[in-house]
Each structure stands twice: as structure tokens, then as C-alpha cells.
């Protein structure tokens with residue numbers, strides 16, 4: 001797949017690198033430092049390059065949306081049309097201090113993004129794990145059992161794409177239903193963050209749901 005990365009920070013930088021390693025064509029964009037984008041692309045190898053948000057989106061089948069809640073409108077204003085694209089978003093609706101959700105109960109960051117990108121298929125994924133686990137999960141992808149990763153969305157095509165990228169990174173995708181269920185997965189992400197960053201064992205925390213028969 002051709003994947004445009006909007007937001008090349010902790011999440012976008014690492015996920016973009018892993019997508020490139022998994023064989024996808026990746027364009028890193030939307031950093032305040034062009035040098036950082038070039039370095040990311042160089043380190044991610046031959047499948048990756050740096051670009052503007054407009055270039056990243058124009059040439060992509062899939063967009064990874066990985067920016068702070070406060071940057072949603074700004075990055076979309078630079079992206080050009082997202083019509084027909086699958087947007088996989090890991091973004092959470094955090095306040096400026098990253099201490100609380102500013103949207104919840106009646107909406108979610110993913111639904112708010114879908115309202116701003118009506119012609120795209122938005123899928124919420126990758127937001128329920130800390131960035132610190134991503135390379136380790138990728139390195140352990142041949143070991144069973146894999147950690148779970150919940151995702152939700154409304155379009156079958158977008159969900160299929162998201163599930164495939166989740167598998168590429170080394171997780172087992174867990175379909176959490178329609179996009180409105182991001183109202184549940186986003187607060188769950190804060191629980192995982194609380195356990196990861198507030199606990200004693202370090203932030204490298206994943207989760208796995210098991211069904212007891």
C-alpha cells in the first residue's frame with residue numbers, strides 16, 4: 001500500500017517506519033522539522049521518503065493520522081482532498097496538557113475526524129497502545145500469541161486495510177465494531193496509558209483479550 005503519514009512524531013514516526021519495513025511505500029509528513037522527516041525516511045529505508053502533507057495524501061491509498069487533537073484542522077487544511085482514502089487514526093482527543101479527554105460520551109476524536117473528512121473511510125486503530133511497544137511487537141511478530149489491538153470503523157474496505165496494517169505491525173486485530181465505538185476505545189486507551197506510564201513495570205505494555213469457553 002502507499003501510506004501517507006500525517007504527523008511524524010512518536011506514533012507516526014514509528015508506525016511509518018514499521019509500515020515501510022513491512023514493504024509499504026511511506027511518505028512522512030507534518031513535522032516542524034524537515035530535517036527530522038528526512039532522517040526518519042532515511043532510517044526507514046528504501047520504501048520511505050519525506051514530503052509535505054499534500055504530497056503524502058495525494059499519492060496515498062491510506063493515511064495514518066497521528067497528530068495532537070489541537071492540530072486536526074491545521075493538518076487537514078494542508079492535506080488537500082482526502083476523498084476516497086482510508087484514514088487510519090491513532091489520535092486521541094487530549095487537552096493541551098495531555099491530561100484529559102476533551103471529547104467523550106457523545107462523540108470521539110475518530111468521529112470528529114470523520115465529520116471533517118466525509119468522503120474518506122475513517123478507522124480508529126493503534127491508539128490503545130503506547131508508542132514504546134511498537135518496535136518490540138514488530139520484532140516478536142513470529143511468536144504466538146500476539147497481543148490484541150482493537151480497531152473500529154464503518155466501512156468494510158477501511159476496516160480490512162486497518163486489520164492488515166495491524167497484522168503487519170505484529171498485533172492480532174480485534175474488530176470493535178462501528179466508528180462510534182471509538183467512544184469506548186478512546187477512554188480505554190487512557191486506561192492503558194495509565195497502566196503503562198503510571199505503573200512500575202515501564203511503558204512497554206500491551207493487552208490481550210481472551211474468550212473463555
Ligand SMILES: NC(=O)c1ccc[n+]([C@@H]2O[C@H](COP(=O)([O-])OP(=O)(O)OC[C@H]3O[C@@H](n4cnc5c(N)ncnc54)[C@H](OP(=O)(O)O)[C@@H]3O)[C@@H](O)[C@H]2O)c1
Pocket residue numbers: 007008009010011012030031032033036066067068069071090091092093094126127128129130131132189
Ligand atoms: N505517544 C503515544 O504513545 C500515543 C499512544 C496512543 C495515541 N496517541 C495519540 O496519537 C497522536 C500522536 O501522538 P504522538 O505521541 O505521536 O505525538 P507527537 O510525538 O507530538 O507527534 C505529533 C506530530 O505532529 C507534528 N506537528 C506539526 N506541527 C505541530 C505543532 N504546531 N504542534 C505540535 N505538533 C506538531 C509534530 O511535529 P514535530 O515532529 O516537530 O514534533 C509531530 O511530528 C495524538 O493524538 C496522541 O494522543 C499517542
